Amino acid sequence: MSHRKLFLLPGDGIGPEITEEFVKVISLLNDKASAGFEIERGLVGGAAYDAHGKAISDDDMARAMAADAVMFAAVGGPKWDNVAYDVRPEAGLLRLRKDLELFANLRPAICYAALAASSSLKPELVEGLDILIVRELTGGVYFGEPKEIIDLGNGQQRAIDTQVYDTYEIERIAAVAFELARTRDNRVCSMEKRNVMKSGLFWNQVVTRVHKEKFADVELSHMLADAGGMQLVRAPKQFDVIVTDNLFGDMLSDVAAMLTGSLGMLPSASLGAEDAVTGKRKAMYEPVHGSAPDIAGQGVANPLAMLASFAMCLRYSFNMIEEAEALDAAIAKVLDDGLRTGDIMAPGCRKVGTSEMGDAVVAAFAATLGV
Ligand code: NAD
Ligand code: IPM
Ligand code: MN
DSSP states (O other), X not given: OOOEEEEEEEESTTHHHHHHHHHHHHHHHHHHHOOOEEEEEOOOTHHHHHHHSSSSOHHHHHHHHHSSEEEEEEOOOGGGTTSOGGGSHHHHHHHHHHHTTOOEEEEEEEXXXXXXXXXXXXXHHHTTOEEEEEXXXXXXXXXXEEEEEEEOSSSOEEEEEEOOOOHHHHHHHHHHHHHHHHTTTSEEEEEEOTTTOHHHHHHHHHHHHHHHHHXXXXXXXXXXXXXXXXXXXXXXXXXXXXXEOHHHHHHHHHHHHHHTTOGGGOOOEEEOOOOTTTOOOOXXXXXXXXXXXXXXXXXXXXXXXXXXXXXXXXXXXXXOHHHHHHHHHHHHHHHHTTEEOGGGOOTTSEEOOHHHHHHHHHHHHHHHHTO
């Protein structure tokens, strides 16, 4: 039996509720398919702050480093609105991304056939949608220095965030986007603000050079990020892969989420570089949505983004392609069967809670795998 080390960070709000649903999938794989997943759990976000005053402890960081993959649910909530900036719940997530060097954030937006009517756009605009946002995750304005609020001494203050990108950071995220495009429809659209930002101009230049040097077979286009947002809601199916920086990627992926019906549907994978010797890469998987404080503790959250994030984990960290495809198919099946959590509820469908939705996916998954 092989050993696959998973580190679970349920976090806050609906995080622990949706975590329990994918743990059911792991139990099935271990019990019925001898998958040998070993689970360790840690604290992150408000839960970690409440326990020891930090958004993630050094000990849990070390355990995240040592794991084959980290499964992260969600952090944050009004309870921690007034804690110090450095230890706010979101700081735990940012530290994980930075310290594990997870520079490539893959956010696929796929509209399941059964959910076309749940999107805020007309069904014909989103039916069959399959786009991939590749978001740079360890640079840009999220991490650039200086980042501070300073006193100007005249009763005024000044807040500074700094957008910084070095050549290598753009080169490596562009390469990830081009490589993934080759496995799909072979098209990449790069989005920045070269008309306003030096870093946008630089982004455009580096992506163009990487394309010319190594990926000329892939179709490359460029769009200003504001126009890109507009095009995403005007005609989203024009895109295949979108590559963009940390902040634009954050916003554009929330926009893309609504195309699929709900933020509760969008998974993500955050990947590091492949180790030259072992071929392994650090990775963390998380839904795009947050801790949804408005519905936390009610057992009504949609667990599908978390389950789809685990499908990405099976694919990218463990090369368990058959299982990953079966899990994706199980999600599509329960939606085809008309099961819906509140966020994607539609006329004629059956409303279920978090746990019932998880159980249905596990049953469909087991049936597909024949276990
Ligand atoms: P949110 O994603 O938590 O919620 C936005 C809306 O979507 C809410 O109405 C919520 O009920 C709904 N929603 C989100 N996920 C859902 C699901 N799985 N099922 C059903 N409905 C769902 O965003 P927010 O309200 O802006 O942020 C709340 C907190 O979460 C903040 O503290 C924020 O910083 C944090 N956050 C964390 C992450 C993360 O941990 N990766 C991501 C985004 C926001
Ligand atoms: C996301 C979230 C995070 C981000 C926050 C919670 C730090 O919005 O993963 O999309 O801004 O990256
Ligand atoms: Mn976000």
